[in-house]
Amino acid sequence: MATSPRETMLARIRQAAAGGVSQAERRKAVAARLAEHPKGIVPARGQIDREGRVALFTEMAGRAGARVQRIATYDALPGAVADWLRAANLPAEVIMSGDPRLAAAPFETTALSIRNGASDGSDLTGLSHAEGAIAESGTLVVLSGPDNPNSLNYLPDNHLVALSADDVEGAMEPFWQRLRMHYGEGAMPRSVNLITGPSRSADIEQTLLIGAHGPRELVVFLIG
Amino acid sequence: MHLTSPSFKENSARALADAPLQRALAKVPLGFIDKRRAAADALPEFEALRDKAVEIKNHALKHLDLYLEAFAEKVEAAGGTVHWAADAEAARAIVLDLARKRGAKSVTKSKSMISEEIELNDFLEQNGIQPVETDLGEYIIQLRHEHPSHIIAPAIHVNRDQVEADFRRAHADLDPQRDLSDPRSLLAEARQVLRRRYGEADMGITGANFLVAETGSAVIVTNEGNADLTQLLGKCHVVIASIEKIVPTLEDASQLLRVLARSATGQDMSVYTTVVTGPKRAEDLDGPEEFHVVLLDNGRSAMLGTEFEEALRCIRCGACMNHCPVYQTIGGHAYGWVYPGPIGAVLTPSLIGVEDAAHLPNASTFCGRCEEVCPVRIPLPKLMRHWREREFERHLQPAPMRWGLGLWAFAARRPALYRWGTSLVAPLLSRMAGKKQRFSSLPLAGGWTKGRDLPAPEGKTFMQQWAERRSAAGKAKA
Ligand code: SF4
Numbered sequence: 073m074a075t076s077p078r079e080t081m082l083a084r085i086r087q088a089a090a091g092g093v094s095q096a097e098r099r100k101a102v103a104a105r106l107a108e109h110p111k112g113i114v115p116a117r118g119q120i121d122r123e124g125r126v127a128l129f130t131e132m133a134g135r136a137g138a139r140v141q142r143i144a145t146y147d148a149l150p151g152a153v154a155d156w157l158r159a160a161n162l163p164a165e166v167i168m169s170g171d172p173r174l175a176a177a178p179f180e181t182t183a184l185s186i187r188n189g190a191s192d193g194s195d196l197t198g199l200s201h202a203e204g205a206i207a208e209s210g211t212l213v214v215l216s217g218p219d220n221p222n223s224l225n226y227l228p229d230n231h232l233v234a235l236s237a238d239d240v241e242g243a244m245e246p247f248w249q250r251l252r253m254h255y256g257e258g259a260m261p262r263s264v265n266l267i268t269g270p271s272r273s274a275d276i277e278q279t280l281l282i283g284a285h286g287p288r289e290l291v292v293f294l295i296g
Numbered sequence: 297m298h299l300t301s302p303s304f305k306e307n308s309a310r311a312l313a314d315a316p317l318q319r320a321l322a323k324v325p326l327g328f329i330d331k332r333r334a335a336a337d338a339l340p341e342f343e344a345l346r347d348k349a350v351e352i353k354n355h356a357l358k359h360l361d362l363y364l365e366a367f368a369e370k371v372e373a374a375g376g377t378v379h380w381a382a383d384a385e386a387a388r389a390i391v392l393d394l395a396r397k398r399g400a401k402s403v404t405k406s407k408s409m410i411s412e413e414i415e416l417n418d419f420l421e422q423n424g425i426q427p428v429e430t431d432l433g434e435y436i437i438q439l440r441h442e443h444p445s446h447i448i449a450p451a452i453h454v455n456r457d458q459v460e461a462d463f464r465r466a467h468a469d470l471d472p473q474r475d476l477s478d479p480r481s482l483l484a485e486a487r488q489v490l491r492r493r494y495g496e497a498d499m500g501i502t503g504a505n506f507l508v509a510e511t512g513s514a515v516i517v518t519n520e521g522n523a524d525l526t527q528l529l530g531k532c533h534v535v536i537a538s539i540e541k542i543v544p545t546l547e548d549a550s551q552l553l554r555v556l557a558r559s560a561t562g563q564d565m566s567v568y569t570t571v572v573t574g575p576k577r578a579e580d581l582d583g584p585e586e587f588h589v590v591l592l593d594n595g596r597s598a599m600l601g602t603e604f605e606e607a608l609r610c611i612r613c614g615a616c617m618n619h620c621p622v623y624q625t626i627g628g629h630a631y632g633w634v635y636p637g638p639i640g641a642v643l644t645p646s647l648i649g650v651e652d653a654a655h656l657p658n659a660s661t662f663c664g665r666c667e668e669v670c671p672v673r674i675p676l677p678k679l680m681r682h683w684r685e686r687e688f689e690r691h692l693q694p695a696p697m698r699w700g701l702g703l704w705a706f707a708a709r710r711p712a713l714y715r716w717g718t719s720l721v722a723p724l725l726s727r728m729a730g731k732k733q734r735f736s737s738l739p740l741a742g743g744w745t746k747g748r749d750l751p752a753p754e755g756k757t758f759m760q761q762w763a764e765r766r767s768a769a770g771k772a773k774a
Contacts (some may be wrong), residue, residue: 076380077380077381077382078380080378081382081591082364082365084363084593085360085364085593086361088598088601089359089360089361089601090361091358091601093358097361098358098359101355101359102359102362102363102366102544105355105544105545106366106545107511109544109545109546109547110545110547110549111547111549112348112352112547112550113341113344113345113348115338115341115554132564136564136567157304168692189581190582193491193495208564209564209565210564210571216576216580216583217579217580218577218579218580221580222528222582222583223528223581224523226521226528227525239429240631243550245547245550248545248546248550251546258370258512259374259511259573260374260511260513261577262572262573262574262575262576262577262580263570263572263583264570264571264582265568266565266568266570266571267567267568268563268564268567268568268569270567271512271520271521271567271568272317272519272520272567273432273433273483273519273520274327274435274449274519274561275431275432275436275449275450275451276432276436276451276459276479276482276483277320277323277455277456277479277485278326278327278449279479279482280450281479281483283314283483283484283487283521284432284483284487284520284521284726285430285487285490285520285521285522285524285525286520286521286524286567286568287396
């Protein structure tokens with residue numbers, strides 16, 4: 073009987089990799105690592121209190137070219153978005169994620185025209201809600217899902233992101249733990265987007281240029 | 297791609313005489329080296345993280361079959377499909393089959409060295425499917441019908457004015473009077489043209505930086521966001537990745553991510569690090585309807601369990617080539633295959649055979665900088681030396697080199713003969729060299745003296761001088 077490419081490849085790899093260790097022992101080592109997911113080294117830089125994390129995130133995101141604006145409450149968000157668009161000379165139109173926290177904010181008090189759903193690429197400005205952020209590197213964590221279409225993160229020229237200050241963690245690892253709690257061990261949303269600054273390219277003579285395929289502006293409204 | 301590694305020497309000579317290339321290469325050390333240094337210095341845990349990275353990769357390689365099985369199971373649980381490709385031909389056939397099933401006429405692609413390795417673009421074109429590279433550097437070299445000369449900066453050998461000329465030629469429908477003197481206008485034009493291509497694509501092909509066994513995820517890193525658009529807009533997302541990209545868990549991927557961007561571009565994190573798992577969920581408003589992963593072996597399993605296994609730790613950061621004096625001088629194309637620089641000199645003989653790549657492991661000054669900066673501490677000089685030894689054993693070196701080394705070895709084992717021989721030759725060479733005491737050309741050493749002069753010996757051998765000094769010192773003490 074002919075074996076499948078899968079079996080042939082795996083058999084060849086097994087023979088070369090095992091190095092005389094019994095299969096039972098190898099299986100045990102793999103099962104243990106997958107179950108325990110040891111953390112390894114988490115830089116001390118991010119292991120600080122809430123305000124420290126917020127300050128570090130703000131600094132690191134800024135270094136990566138994002139703009140971070142802190143506001144007190146979700147009630148202040150619509151006004152802050154409208155002000156930013158006006159100052160940037162952009163139309164008062166936003167394609168917005170269906171995140172309940174955004175849906176509850178008083179956007180009707182502004183002159184903004186809001187549309188929900190996925191972007192077809194014609195929108196200038198998108199507004200999504202982050203799952204959280206990583207202080208260590210100034211990175212936003214944005215999950216895909218029915219409320220947060222992925223196209224909002226990549227297609228509009230200007231990506232605005234609402235972020236609750238309570239969700240700023242020191243490092244990447246707490247988010248893996250959160251995802252396990254929420255989706256179950258080993259399960260994930262379609263995409264976890266770790267975003268550090270606006271898109272860029274250095275492919276022409278190593279000159280750094282902002283605004284490659286993704287957004288040219290990344291603006292974080294840090295709430296609380 | 298057409299293999300030119302066997303003519304490495306001719307390739308190098310041509311590269312040295314290529315003025316625009318030399319102009320472009322002069323910029324390599326300026327960008328990458330200082331930035332990597334600064335990023336590494338700014339993270340106190342950097343060296344410890346490198347050790348962790350080594351540990352994780354070694355563990356994954358030792359249990360590779362089991363982690364691949366776990367990975368495949370999770371991909372399938374998330375609604376994706378895994379395809380197993382023992383070699384390049386199998387991988388190409390799988391991709392073509394997927395494209396045909398969807399009736400794809402055009403596919404967008406984000407930078408993937410595996411795609412270069414399996415020569416996917418030419419193959420798709422021959423079969424009536426248009427591949428569109430979306431990474432700016434890859435797009436430029438696709439327009440130029442070239443291949444990448446660097447694993448993270450594929451168009452590093454191209455100058456701005458060349459890009460402008462290529463864009464004017466390729467984008468003939470745009471206003472010929474437009475101003476493209478600013479690199480920013482070139483970027484904006486590529487973005488605009490490629491947005492249209494994204495809209496037309498029926499399939500999106502990306503590589504992967506890591507495959508996570510725990511979740512069946514692919515981790516894809518870019519600065520441009522092109523990989524995200526490729527998978528988001530392509531309706532069917534195909535990841536092509538080699539088997540050694542596997543890491544056990546999300547935490548392990550995090551350890552490696554901390555050293556990857558710092559070693560590559562000196563960023564703490566690249567702009568977009570995306571962890572994708574399966575196709576779009578039923579309730580998602582966008583995303584690809586299908587998710588496929590093609591796992592490629594293509595010679596890697598044969599490296600497992602050998603002295604070359606360590607090279608499979610490579611996370612393709614490019615640091616070894618950025619820091620390599622040979623790469624800095626000849627660029628990436630001279631290496632003649634997909635992977636240039638020190639890692640290329642080790643991988644190429646493993647993957648295509650030492651017969652065709654025998655010159656590459658010799659393209660080293662053994663300065664050791666590559667190993668110093670490699671985030672996963674691959675002993676690149678040692679592995680190049682292994683290849684040289686194998687090459688010598690298999691009589692793959694040219695005859696004059698073998699005779700020369702044989703003669704030297706014969707004398708070196710007979711110290712009296714060696715001393716007698718050198719005491720005759722040293723004064724002779726000294727006299728021959730004349731007033732300048734340098735040779736600008738020597739028979740049998742033309743390759744060496746073409747680029748530099750050989751200083752002549754001072755007339756006495758080391759052993760003679762040593763003996764004289766010792767007796768002089770003895771007298772002074774007495
Ligand atoms: S060998 Fe090391 S330095 Fe070179 S590309 Fe691979 S990981 Fe980077």
